[in-house]
Amino acid sequence: MLVVGNGRLFTRDANLPYIEDGAVAIDGTKIAALGTTEEIKSKYKDAEFIDAKGGVIMPAFINTHEHIYSAMARGLSIKGYHPKGFLDVLDGQWWTIDRKLTAEQIKYSAMDTMISCIRNGVTTIFDHHASFGQIKGSLFTIAAAAKELGVRACLCYEISDRDGMEKAREAVAENAEFIRYAIKDDTDMLAGMMGMHTQFTLSDETMELAAASKPDGVGYHIHVAEGIEDLYDCLKKYGKRIVDRLYDMDILGENTLLGHCIYINPHEMELIKSTDTMVVHNPESNMGNACGCPPTMELVRRGILTGLGTDGYTHDMTESYKVANVLHKHHLCDTNAAWGEVPKMLFENNAAIANRYFKAPLGVLKEGAAADVIVADYNPPTPMDGSNLNGHILFGMTGRDVVTTIGNGSVLMKDRDVKVADVDEVMAKCREESAKLWKSING
């Protein structure tokens, strides 16, 4: 038994949203009870006690679009790389990196990303992976790191024809093999999807092979209309818009997750809505790649299940929240935009997306929910209660304020000390491997 108490407890459960001096009791991997610190302490006298020291106790964050393969790009300068548009960014940077990644580098990219997630209070991630020089086994390597670090992970490999049909077929097989493995895993900590890069690097033949190889019960995770070039390509080659092509190829559905959706029109939104397909928004990545601003507020207004990710740009979900908030106000010239939509995406919709793949209720602290709990060292200068937590997170908190992270009932970090890895050792190994990767890229 574990009790986390002596903090402002925010549950995200409408039946009991806030307890001023609250505590949560954890039994194994699940939440056993919630109450005042006094009540819970007296009920579970022998439990290990984690003192929140008056900070904030809340559900851990979920990131619905990550890229572990980008971990070793930080500080890298690629010779001759001067991108003039989104396609240059993909080809000149990301495809250049992913083609060179070795199994060891995939492992340490995963370790670094997941340690950073733990430090930012993120315990569940949906990753979209590519390593065209090392396809086979790549998802299993990432899954092993997730298991070692106690992070809940829904993984996929982004299938693409960009390096030829043999690699595309290998990528389909990696997804299929991993999905079958994840379905058999009964820890509720691993899941798999059929990953796809984007329609403009996928022929009908490859899409059909992916469909034929995909085990039942899972969907696709694919980038959609991230750049205007993707839309032009689809219109030119297929005479239809991107979401129409995906609909015709039977890729949409309640288990499918579409990244970005910047260049989609109202008809495509209707297709997404009518098929109950999920969407994930990644504000910083879209801005950084000069891709444009997606119609995210409209998607949420239409009731499309839209979540918030980072696209590997950061692992701090509060950063993505802050940027989404200002991006849509700026883009729509509307001072009232995004106040309600973005926290709904981050806290409600990310949990709903995650719970299409994981069984235990996520993103909420209530009896029977997954014991994914964080403590933030946050001492508010203004009144704070159940009605204004989102305002405090938006303007006052960052991922660095998270001091304790509990994932599936295990203490992953306590008082900023990561318990599941020797961080200095892992970072030294990451630097060693990334130096090798950079050398293989720049010669």
Ligand SMILES: [Zn+2]
């Ligand atoms: Zn992405």
